[in-house]
Amino acid sequence: MSRILQKKVCLLGAFAVGKTSLVSRFVNGIFSDKYLSTMGVKIDRKSLQLDDVTVNMMLWDVHGEESVKKVPAAYMRGSAAYLLVIDGTRSATVDTARELHARMRAEVGDVPFVVLLNKVDLKDEWELSDADVATIREEGWECLMTSACTGENVEAAFIRLADQMIA
Amino acid sequence: MSDQQVKNSDGDDSCKQNGDFNHLKELLLGEESRQIAVLEEHLENPELHAADMGRVLHKAVQINQQQEPGALADALAPAVESSLYASVRKDPDSLxxxxxxxxxxxxxxxxxxxxxxxxxxxxxxxxxxxxxxxxxxxxxxxxxxxxxxxxxxxxxxxxxxxxxxxxxxxxxxxxxxxxxxxxxxxxxxxxxxxxxxxxxxxxxxxxxxxxxxxxxxxxxxxxxxxxxxxxxxxxxxxxxxxxxxxxxxxxxxxxxxxxxxxxxxxxxxxxxxxxxxxxxxxxxxxxxxTASTPTGSNLKAKLMLSALALALVGWSVWGWYQADREQKLIRALDALPGFVVIRSGDEQGALLIAGLRDPLADKPDKLLHQYGFSNDDVRLIWTPYQSLERAMQIRRARAVLKPAAKTRLNIDQSKLIVSGVAQSSWLERARALQPALPGISEIRSDQLVLSDSPEYLLQEAIKQLQPPTTVRLSISGETLIAKGKAPDAWLKKAAIVMNIVPGIKVYDGSAMINMEADDYLLAESVRLLNPPSSARLHVYQGILAASGKASQQWVERTASAAALVPGIKAYDDSKLVNTQSDVYLLSESIRLLKPPSSVRLTVDQGILIATGKASSRWVKKASRALHIVDGINGYDYSNLVNTRSNAYLLSQANRLLKPPSSVRLSVRRGRLAAKGVASTRWINNARKRVKRIAGIRSFDTNELIDVGSNAYLLAKIKRELQPPATVTLKLNKRELIISGIATTAWAQRIGKLILHIDGVDTVWQQDLVVIEKALATLKRMLLNADLRFVANTSQLMDGETSKIQRLAKQLMKQADLMRITQAHVQITGYSGLLGEQAEVLALSRAEMVKRELMKHGLTSKRVKTSGQKTQNEGWAARLDLVWRALP
CATH class of the missing domain: 3.30.450.70 (Beta-Lactamase)
Known part of the structure; x- marks a missing residue:
């Protein structure tokens, strides 16, 4: 018997790593290179059909983490899974992701998450070396190289997260 | 008692049995019995029982909740409620x-x-x-x-x-x-x-x-x-x-x-x-x-009521308007002179108006139309009567007295006031008829003018004839007398005044002057125009003519003023000579100045202009024209040619001699001079022709260069060779002589040029000193002349002095060259001494040579000395020539 599940999924990461672009690519299939900073939170829905389960992902596109404007715990609360987004062209975003990961753990416990190394289309400009990526993977983080611009691995990342949620 | 005994006996027996039984029990169940006793104790003793319950109660509740959810809560509810109730009653604060x-x-x-x-x-x-x-x-x-x-x-x-x-x-x-x-x-x-x-x-x-x-x-x-x-x-x-x-x-x-x-x-x-x-x-x-909204069910009723109300209002307004119109008509009729409205009312839908009407009063139809009524709407019933209203009284007086149009009637209370103009006969008749007019007690005629009185007749005559201010009219009986002057037309009109003004029987115009008569006009013209004695005026049939001579000012003024003389129809000044006119002035100038036939005179606005050719004498006379001819304001002789003037003579010379463009002629005080370059032929011709020009006394050809002459050729060669100032060129019968000082560069340049000079057969340049060459020769000479001195002295050896003299002579020959090139002789003295004296001796030796040279004419500026010691004996002074590099 088919089931419909609703899940709150948070997108977390430093500012301008491409969270909103990833959601836009995943939900609407479009990409704009115009940068619009997200204020507060923007919510979108995407339904995924996995076998006999329909997962309605409520995507909480939270504003980027900044030193002066932290992501409030209230947005994290109740998340069934989350995506940590890292901008490959800025290595500092890895540290931000680590901090957010720690706070998320404290708030919602051990829930599934996937790490997105975004902007793979700009690989030439990457600050992250393969060694850095390997280090991140060694921490047990599941990493996917994504690009909201080309759409590479975007759908795969969300499907992977949904799989983990219903497992 | 027996029961007691029995019991006792039984008791003894049973006691014995019990004791055994108990013993047996003790033996068999001793331990269990004690445990039962303890349990009994726990069950019976409330304290112990509560303690037991306390230990298991929470577990029991949990189990109960699992097995029968809600049962315990239901059971507890009344107890909890009552306990809460009791607690609140006891102490509300704690809860x-x-x-x-x-x-x-x-x-x-x-x-x-x-x-x-x-x-x-x-x-x-x-x-x-x-x-x-x-x-x-x-x-x-x-x-x-x-x-x-x-x-x-x-x-x-x-x-x-x-x-x-x-x-x-x-x-x-x-x-x-x-x-x-x-x-x-x-x-x-x-x-x-x-x-x-x-x-x-x-x-x-x-x-x-x-x-x-x-x-x-x-x-x-x-x-x-x-x-x-x-x-x-x-x-x-x-x-x-x-x-x-x-x-x-x-x-x-x-x-x-x-x-x-x-x-x-x-x-x-x-x-x-x-x-x-x-x-x-x-x-x-x-x-x-939902909020209730009002329904529209009674809309129809409302509409109907509104329509009804509207009709009612319309009807009342119309009624009110009609009544108001009738009242206004009645009031207007009543106010009309000769009408009195006595009653009004409605008669079969028409308005009935009844009253009195004077037969002389106007008909009321116009008024009815004015108020929007037709004759059918209104029925009028009038009874005739005589109205004593002012307007009706005047009307009646007019009907009876029949006054002329110029006679005005008015009523003041019971008096009839007659004004305007009337004949005395009419006035008399009116006075006779006065009693026939009801309400009129008398007729007053103080404001009436009688048309047969002298004042009236004079007034009428003035009004009709409109005399000019120069005429004075008066009346004597029935005769009109006119005095003064007037135009012909007015005089004719006045003569028939009897026909125009009734009451005037005779016109007397004997004292009148006709302003259009010729003698009157002449007198007036003379008086107004004031002609000079040289001019005369005539008038014939109103035309003024002037003859004789007069100044331009008078002629011009009269030309415009003549027309302003009253009665003058035209002005003719064709026979009048204007003493300031150009034509008059020209004839006077010709008469008095007597110009030669080569001169043409004209006069323009008083300026005398002379053109043509004239002698200085006549020109001199003509320049006094202002004094000779009256009326000439100035003269212009710019186009008059003075046959003795330089310009005239020059133009004549140019015309006759036709000089080439290389020659410029000039004339001054009868002397013709020619400057520039010309052929020998033209010069010879010019010398002959110049004699034919009257006024040219001599011909100066000093500054004229003959193309065939040596001077011209030399000038040409100089232009070509551009010699420096130090070089002199001379030409002697096709032989060019070049002398003076020149640089090698120039000498080389002319070397080629002189081979192809026109008009030169040979070139002599032996006297040309070429600077570099001459100086080099001198230098060589000086360098070869080593001078010797007596050992350790500055005394020249024998024969050396004459050597120096020869050198000085050669140098002096080229003194100019040395000056131009600022050359000097450099003398270096030498000595073979050791020590400080060596240089002193060397210098004194050089000075010695300098002194010798100066003896023979060289200036100290051209000689410089220096001393040097040397080991090498054999000569003691050396000479050299040094000059500045040439440009």
């Missing part, structure tokens, strides 16, 4: 303290909600109190007996709960959603999440307490009521004004759902299907209330 953390927020929330409801209704009441709507509702309140506030609420509480969301509080996921319209459900999950996000956002942004949350979002007339429980949030979207009770309803539903779905909420994993169970509860929140 109050315990419940305070729970109750306080709940109470606060409730109070806020109630207050908000009150404010809301108060607002509505105030808003509607003073409007038309408000008044209507006030009436309704009086009519129905309900309170005003109640009525206001009834009308204003129109609202509809459109959607209700049940939201999982922790993650904002939608648990259930009910809606008025099906299409709203599509994005309900997004709305649900967003509502939660907004809650979080606001809470995060504004530093509120942990349990506080948004209770209401309002946009325009739409309000979202949000009721937050511990696990769920119930949000209702309401359009319009929901009553205050609605919040309570929402609260109750929230609590109910909490209670019902506690388990499901606990186990919620994202599957919301279990919450379908609470749909009915939520749907019961979809309340709505």
């Amino acid at each position: 109050g303290d315990a419940l305070f953390p729970v109750m306080a927020p709940a109470i606060r929330k409730s109070i806020i909600s109630i207050m908000h409801g009150m404010v809301q209704s108060l607002n509505h009441m105030l808003e509607n109190s003073f409007s038309f709507q408000g008044l209507k509702w006030r009436l309704e309140s009086m009519h129905t007996g309900k309170s005003f506030a109640e009525i206001v609420m009834l009308h204003t509480l129109a609202y509809r709960v459109e959607q209700v969301f049940l939201i999982h509080k922790a993650d904002g996921l939608l648990l259930q959603h009910v809606s008025f319209m099906e299409e709203d459900t599509q994005n309900a999950d997004l709305v649900s999440s967003m509502l939660t996000a907004i809650q979080d956002f606001v809470r995060d942004s504004f530093q509120v307490e942990a349990n506080d949350s948004i209770e209401k979002l309002s946009m325009g007339n739409m309000v979202v009521h949000i009721e937050a429980g511990s696990k769920i949030v119930l949000a209702a979207v309401v359009r319009g004004n929901a009553p205050a009770e609605f919040t309570e309803t929402l609260q109750q539903r929230c609590e109910l759902i909490h209670k019902q779905m506690a388990g499901a909420l606990e186990a919620f994993d994202g599957d919301a299907s279990v919450f379908n169970a609470v749909r009915p509860d939520m749907e019961s929140c979809l309340l709505s209330q």
Whole structure:
């Protein structure tokens, strides 16, 4: 018997790593290179059909983490899974992701998450070396190289997260 | 007693038996018995029993809850209720303290909600109190007996709960959603999440307490009521004004759902299907209330009544207008002279007017039309009478007296005042007829002018004849006498005055002067124009003619003034000579100056202009023209050629000699001079021709260069060779002699040029000194001349002095060359001595040579000395020539 599940999924990461672009690519299939900073939170829905389960992902596109404007715990609360987004062209975003990961753990416990190394289309400009990526993977983080611009691995990342949620 | 005994005996026996039994029991069940006793003790002793129960009670409750959920709660409820009741009665504070953390927020929330409801209704009441709507509702309140506030609420509480969301509080996921319209459900999950996000956002942004949350979002007339429980949030979207009770309803539903779905909420994993169970509860929140609107059922009746009222108003206005028109007509008729309205009324739909009318009065038809009545609308009944109104009296007097048009009648009380003009016969007749006029007691005629009186006749004559100011009229009996002067036309008109003015029988114009007669006009012209004695005036048939001579000023003034003399028709000045006219002045100039035939004279605006050729003598005379000819203001002789003037002579010379462009001629005081270059032939011709020019006394050819002459050729060669100032060129019979000092460069340049000079056969340049060459020769000579001295002295050896003399002679030959090139002789003395004396000796030797050279004419400027010591003996002074480099 088919089931419909609703899940709150948070997108977390430093500012301008491409969270909103990833959601836009995943939900609407479009990409704009115009940068619009997200204020507060923007919510979108995407339904995924996995076998006999329909997962309605409520995507909480939270504003980027900044030193002066932290992501409030209230947005994290109740998340069934989350995506940590890292901008490959800025290595500092890895540290931000680590901090957010720690706070998320404290708030919602051990829930599934996937790490997105975004902007793979700009690989030439990457600050992250393969060694850095390997280090991140060694921490047990599941990493996917994504690009909201080309759409590479975007759908795969969300499907992977949904799989983990219903497992 | 026996029973006792029996019992006792039995007792003894049984005691014995019991003792055994007990012993047996003791033996068999001793341990168990003690345990039973202990158990008994625990069961019987309440303290021990309570302690036992206490140890297991919580477990027992747990088991009970699992096996029979709610049974224990049901059982406990009465006891708990009564114990709480008892506790409150005993000491309300302790329970109050315990419940305070729970109750306080709940109470606060409730109070806020109630207050908000009150404010809301108060607002509505105030808003509607003073409007038309408000008044209507006030009436309704009086009519129905309900309170005003109640009525206001009834009308204003129109609202509809459109959607209700049940939201999982922790993650904002939608648990259930009910809606008025099906299409709203599509994005309900997004709305649900967003509502939660907004809650979080606001809470995060504004530093509120942990349990506080948004209770209401309002946009325009739409309000979202949000009721937050511990696990769920119930949000209702309401359009319009929901009553205050609605919040309570929402609260109750929230609590109910909490209670019902506690388990499901606990186990919620994202599957919301279990919450379908609470749909009915939520749907019961979809309340709505419509505000009643007035119906249009009595519209027809209203329309009819309005039409009726309108007709009634129209009819009364028309009636009033008609009556007003009739009254106005009657008043106007009554006010008309010769009319008296006695009664009026309605007769068979027509207006009846009856009264008195003077037969002399105007007909009333015009007035009827003026007020919009036709003759059919009005019936008029008039009885004739004689009116004594002023207007009617005048009318009657006119009818009886029949005055002339110029005679005016007026009434002043009972007097008839006659004014204007009338004949005395008419006045007499009027006085006779006066008694026949009713209401007239007398006739007054002080303002009447009798048409047969002398004053009237004179006045009429003046009026009709319009005499000019130069004429004076008077009346004597029936005769009009005119004196003064007047134009012919007026005189003719005055002669027939008898026909124009009745009453005048004779005209006497014997004393009149005709202003158009010729002798009168002549006298006037002379008086006004004042001609000079040289001019004469004549008048014939009004035409003025002038003859003789007169100044231009008088001629011009008269030409315009003559026409202004009264009576003069035309002016003829053809026979008048203007002594300032150009024609007159020209003839006078020719007569007095007697110009030669080669001179032509003209006069333009008083300026004498002479053209042509004249001798200086005549020109001199002509320049005094201002004194000789009267009326000449100036002269212009610029075009007059003086046959002795330089310019004239020069032009003649140019014309006759025709000099080539290389020759320029000039004339001064009869001397002709030629400058420039010309052929020998032209020069010879010119010398002959110049004698034919009258006024040229001599011909100067000193500055004229003959192309065939040596000088011309030399000048040409100089131009070509451009020799420096130090070089002299001479030409001697086709032989060019070049002498002086020149540089090698120049000498080389001319070397080629001189081979091809026209007019030169040979070139002699032996006397040309070429600077570099000459100086080099001198230098060589000096360098070869080593001078010797006596050892260790500055005394020259024998024979050396004469050597120096020869050298000096050679140098002096080229003194100019040395000056031009600023050359000097450098003398260096030498000595073979050791020590300091060596240089001194060397220098004194050089000075010795210098002195010798200067003896023979060289200046000290051209000699420089220096001393040097050397080991090398053999000579003691050396000479050299040094010059500045040539450009």
